[in-house]
Amino acid sequence: xxxxxxxxxxxxxxxxxxxxxxxxxxxxxxxxxxxxxxxxxxxxxxxxxxxxxxxxxxxxxxxxxxxxxxxxxxxxxxxxxxxxxxxxxxxxxxxxxxxxxxxxxxxxxxxxxxxxxxxxxxxxxxxxxxxxxxxxxxxxxxxxx
Amino acid sequence: xxxxxxxxxxxxxxxxxxxxxxxxxxxxxxxxxxxxxxxxxxxxxxxxxxxxxxxxxxxxxxxxxxxxxxxxxxxxxxxxxxxxxxxxxxxxxxxxxxxxxxxxxxxxxxxxxxxxxxxxxxxxxxxxxxxxxxxxxxxxxxxxxxxxxxxxxxxxxxxxxxxxxxxxxxxxxxxxxxxxxxxxxxxxxxxxxxxxxxxxxxxxxxxxxxxxxxxxxxxxxxxxxxxxxxxxxxxxxxxxxxxxxxxxxxxxxxxxxxxxxxxxxxxxxxxxxxxxxxxxxxxxxxxxxxxxxxxxxxxxxxxxxxxxxxxxxxxxxxxxxxxxxxxxxxxxxxxxxxxxxxxxxxxxxxxxxxxxxxxxxxxxxxxxxxxxxxxxxxxxxxxxxxxxxxxxxxxxxxxxxxxxxxxxxxxxxxxxxxxxxxxxxxxxxxxxxxxxxxx
Numbered sequence: 001x002x003x004x005x006x007x008x009x010x011x012x013x014x015x016x017x018x019x020x021x022x023x024x025x026x027x028x029x030x031x032x033x034x035x036x037x038x039x040x041x042x043x044x045x046x047x048x049x050x051x052x053x054x055x056x057x058x059x060x061x062x063x064x065x066x067x068x069x070x071x072x073x074x075x076x077x078x079x080x081x082x083x084x085x086x087x088x089x090x091x092x093x094x095x096x097x098x099x100x101x102x103x104x105x106x107x108x109x110x111x112x113x114x115x116x117x118x119x120x121x122x123x124x125x126x127x128x129x130x131x132x133x134x135x136x137x138x139x140x141x142x143x144x145x
Numbered sequence: 146x147x148x149x150x151x152x153x154x155x156x157x158x159x160x161x162x163x164x165x166x167x168x169x170x171x172x173x174x175x176x177x178x179x180x181x182x183x184x185x186x187x188x189x190x191x192x193x194x195x196x197x198x199x200x201x202x203x204x205x206x207x208x209x210x211x212x213x214x215x216x217x218x219x220x221x222x223x224x225x226x227x228x229x230x231x232x233x234x235x236x237x238x239x240x241x242x243x244x245x246x247x248x249x250x251x252x253x254x255x256x257x258x259x260x261x262x263x264x265x266x267x268x269x270x271x272x273x274x275x276x277x278x279x280x281x282x283x284x285x286x287x288x289x290x291x292x293x294x295x296x297x298x299x300x301x302x303x304x305x306x307x308x309x310x311x312x313x314x315x316x317x318x319x320x321x322x323x324x325x326x327x328x329x330x331x332x333x334x335x336x337x338x339x340x341x342x343x344x345x346x347x348x349x350x351x352x353x354x355x356x357x358x359x360x361x362x363x364x365x366x367x368x369x370x371x372x373x374x375x376x377x378x379x380x381x382x383x384x385x386x387x388x389x390x391x392x393x394x395x396x397x398x399x400x401x402x403x404x405x406x407x408x409x410x411x412x413x414x415x416x417x418x419x420x421x422x423x424x425x426x427x428x429x430x431x432x433x434x435x436x437x438x439x440x441x442x443x444x445x446x447x448x449x450x451x452x453x454x455x456x457x458x459x460x461x462x463x464x465x466x467x468x469x470x471x472x473x474x475x476x477x478x479x480x481x482x483x484x485x486x487x488x489x490x491x492x493x494x495x496x497x498x499x500x501x502x503x504x505x506x507x508x509x510x511x512x513x514x515x516x517x518x519x520x521x522x523x524x525x526x527x528x529x530x531x532x533x534x535x536x537x538x539x540x541x542x543x544x545x546x547x548x549x550x551x552x553x554x555x556x557x558x559x560x561x562x563x564x565x566x567x568x569x570x571x572x573x574x575x576x577x578x579x580x581x582x583x584x
Contacts (some may be wrong), residue, residue, distance in 0.1 A: 009520045010507030011557050016267065037529045039536075041554045042520075044529055065520045065558055069527040098528050 001124045002070035002141050004052040007115065008045045009065040012038060020045065020064075027058045032144060033114060046101070048073070048114065050144065056077060072115040073140055075133040078104065086132055087114065091134035093126040095119055103142055112143075148395075150266040150298065152261065154405050155460045159453075162404050162461065167200040169433035170408065174198045174207070180225045182563050183218045184210070184441065201408060204431065205419050210443045214243070217385065220246050226437040236284040237383045239292060248437035251443025254293065256434055260301045260381075260403045261294025267394045267401075268352040268377045270324050272299035276323035279305040279313055279331065279359065286387025287357050288391055291326040294389065300324070307331065312530050318347045325353040329360035329368060329376075349566070350374045356381065356388055359468065361490070365397075374453055378467060384443055385430050391465055396457050399464035406434045409463060410442070411451050414472035421447075425450050425482060427472045428465065440521030446472045448484060454551050467525075481549045485570050487549075488516055491542045495535075496523060502561050506574040514551040516543065 004015040010016045017036070024031060032048040051056045052068060059066045076082040090097060104111050112135070117123040124134055135143065149155045157165075175195045178185050187208040188194065197206055215223065224231070233249045242427065243358035249257070256509070276295035280287025290307055295302040303322060306315055313335060316322065325332060332355050339345055350372050356379035368376045381388035381398050390407055401434035402409050410419050411426040420426045428445045431436075456464060470484030477483070489499050502517040518539070526532050536553050543551045 005527065007525075008553075009525050009532075009557065011555075011560070039529055039533055042532075042556075044527060046527060054222065064560055065522050065525045067522065067525055067527055098530070 001072070001128075001134055001136055002120060003048065003073045003135060003137050005069045005071045005116070006047050006049060006052055006055055006059070007069055008047070008059060010036075010045050011040050012043055016043075017045070019087070023058065024055070027054070028145075029055050029058065030070075032140070033101060033103035033112075035114070037099065039052055045072075046099075046114075047102065048103075050141065057073070058068045068090050069116065070120060072117065072120060072127070073135040074113050074127060075113060075135065076111050076113060078109050078111040083113065086115075089126055089130045090115075090117065090123060090137075091130065093122065095123045095126065108144075148266045148269055148271075149251055149460070150263040155263060155401075155462065157405075157461060159461060163201065165405050166408055166433060169405075170201055170204065170431065171195075171198055173431075173433045173439050174441065175288050176224055177441060181223055183222045184213070185285065186266075187214075201536065204258050204408060204410065204442070207431075207442050209417065209429065210440050211448070212384075212444075215245050219244065223440065224248050224437060225439050226250055227437075231437045233533055234284075235286045235289065235383055235387060237286070245383050247386075250436040251388070254405060254495060255436055256298045257290060257386045257389060258293030260386065260392075260406065261290045262297035263294075263325065264354055264389050264392030265298050265300065265326075265380050266376070267293070267377070267392055267460075268324060268354050269395075270298050270300055270352070274298070274300040274323045275303065275321055275349075276300040276324045276326065277303045277305060277313075278489075279307055279322075279325070279327040279335075280388075281307040286381065286383050287326075288326075290381070290387040290389055290565070291354065295326075299506075305496060310335065314339060314342065314348075315342060317350070318344060319351045321361065323349055323351050325350050325372070327353075327355065327376070328357050329355040329364055330358060332368045332372065332376070333364060335341070336368055342392060345373065348372070352377060354379050354392075356360065359486075361493075363493075380465070380468075382430075382445060384438075384440055385432055385507075386435065389461075390430065392415035394456060394458035396461055398456075399452065399466050401456070401460045402451075402462055403456075404462045407432055409451060411449070414446075414448070415477065416476055422451055424470065428468070443451075444472075448472055448475065448482075470487050474571070476503070476505060476573065478514045479549050481547065483514065483547055483549070487546050491546050495539050495542055497521065497539070500561050500569065503570055504570065504572045504574065512575065514549065515554055516551050517556050517561060518556045524555075 030050040034047045037044045098116040100115050102113050162393035178195045191208045193206050230250045231248045232251050236246045278291045282288030353374050353376045365376045377393040379388050381390040381391045391402040393400050408431040410429040414427040428447045428449050430443050431441050448470045449468050450466045452464050497518050504515040506513045540553050
């Protein structure tokens with residue numbers, strides 16, 4: 001029920017992200033979504049890629065500190081108010097949201113949210129019970145095919 | 146309940162210890178002034194005569210001796226007894242590569258052996274023990290010191306010297322060694338080797354006396370567990386005599402200094418001012434019973450704390466903490482003494498790698514201390530809150546240890562230069578103490 005997100009430690013200084021993306025380019029890694037959380041002196045880059053295993057290997061080899069985190073990828077209608085519905089389900093069921101980011105594809109009318117919650121299992125359970133579509137890893141890959 | 150070699154001395158009243166020190170100090174200063182032109186010269190430069198030294202209270206008037214003095218006066222310049230009274234030398238190259246040669250009369254060796262005997266008895270040693278000495282013998286003081294101490298106690302002494310681990314373990318098993326004397330790192334290695342060979346149940350060790358290098362409490366627990374013993378710390382330096390200048394009792398909370406032979410002071414390493422009890426600073430020793438090589442106010446460069454708090458073992462000798470660092474490495478930040486070793490301890494305790502960098506700078510006329518630490522996979526998380534919480538925890542721990550706030554900067558792995566040999570850990574951008582103390 002989850003997809004793999006790669007989280008990477010980056011120092012907060014000029015050129016870090018550029019250097020990182022060059023590495024992805026060199027290894028022909030396709031990024032689906034990304035989000036960057038910044039603290040004062042460092043940042044945590046979170047990405048969804050086409051091949052997470054390969055990416056993790058490439059990053060480790062290059063000396064990056066990274067981790068693979070299971071996160072939820074959900075589909076919502078691309079219109080005002082649809083995110084509210086998802087968040088309300090989580091809130092009503094007392095599931096705390098750590099962070100979230102969104103992406104769209106070439107498909108019209110639909111948007112996708114990456115959700116990192118405290119209790120992934122519970123979140124997946126209550127969301128599907130309420131009719132929210134949750135993508136697993138291969139479904140997500142198909143989305144980009 | 147307790148084990149003493151010389152209870153009448155080790156548990157003497159503070160007044161009695163002070164009386165011995167006063168008398169012996171006055172005598173030693175007179176003798177040194179008469180017999181050691183090098184030190185007489187230092188005293189004259191400071192305008193001090195032996196008459197100015199009437200008791201320990203006057204000690205601070207005397208000039209310091211440093212390792213540089215020992216080098217300048219090498220080899221015979223600080224000898225205070227005629228050659229025909231001296232029977233031995235011991236030597237060390239020291240960590241800075243400067244050769245130190247110390248001289249001993251027979252009496253000096255007897256007293257040194259007694260100091261070591263006190264350490265062995267404090268660790269539970271008796272005539273019935275088998276003392277396994279695998280400190281190096283020869284010029285190094287470790288082997289001869291503990292060997293002599295063991296003889297005084299009347300234990301069966303195994304003069305193993307260092308190396309040849311197979312033989313060490315063989316003798317340990319065959320002869321039933323009960324007390325091990327060596328460096329803590331070798332003790333840890335022996336412990337591992339014994340475990341690997343599955344011989345733990347064949348050794349009879351009950352205690353170990355370890356010194357001559359820095360070791361942590363974690364290492365102590367590790368050695369104690371691996372060898373099934375109680376591990377005691379011992380401190381000493383060739384300049385002052387060798388091991389046994391101070392030793393640990395069963396309380397394991399610091400080392401009792403043999404105050405009937407050595408007067409200890411703690412000074413501010415920059416100003417040379419004597420600091421009150423309980424304050425951290427550089428340890429200075431004055432030997433008051435040595436005949437051949439009595440050093441007055443010798444700066445050890447070891448940073449530690451002295452305490453006269455009552456010890457449960459019954460000994461009244463002042464206790465010194467394990468050295469926390471070297472005065473050479475000391476930084477003064479916001480008026481507080483900071484040692485890289487303190488920062489290292491915190492990092493290791495919190496699970497960070499010991500590869501770090503300290504950057505001191507000035508911002509708005511105020512010192513800023515930054516500790517750069519490399520990120521590790523273990524410390525990393527996809528959640529900013531978790532990484533920030535760990536960072537905050539580290540800042541708190543550093544503050545508790547140093548007494549001042551340090552900015553922690555998490556940097557990419559392997560981004561801190563690893564130099565060959567000693568790492569360059571400190572970058573001081575303030576340029577306040579130029580030339581002095583700079584190396």
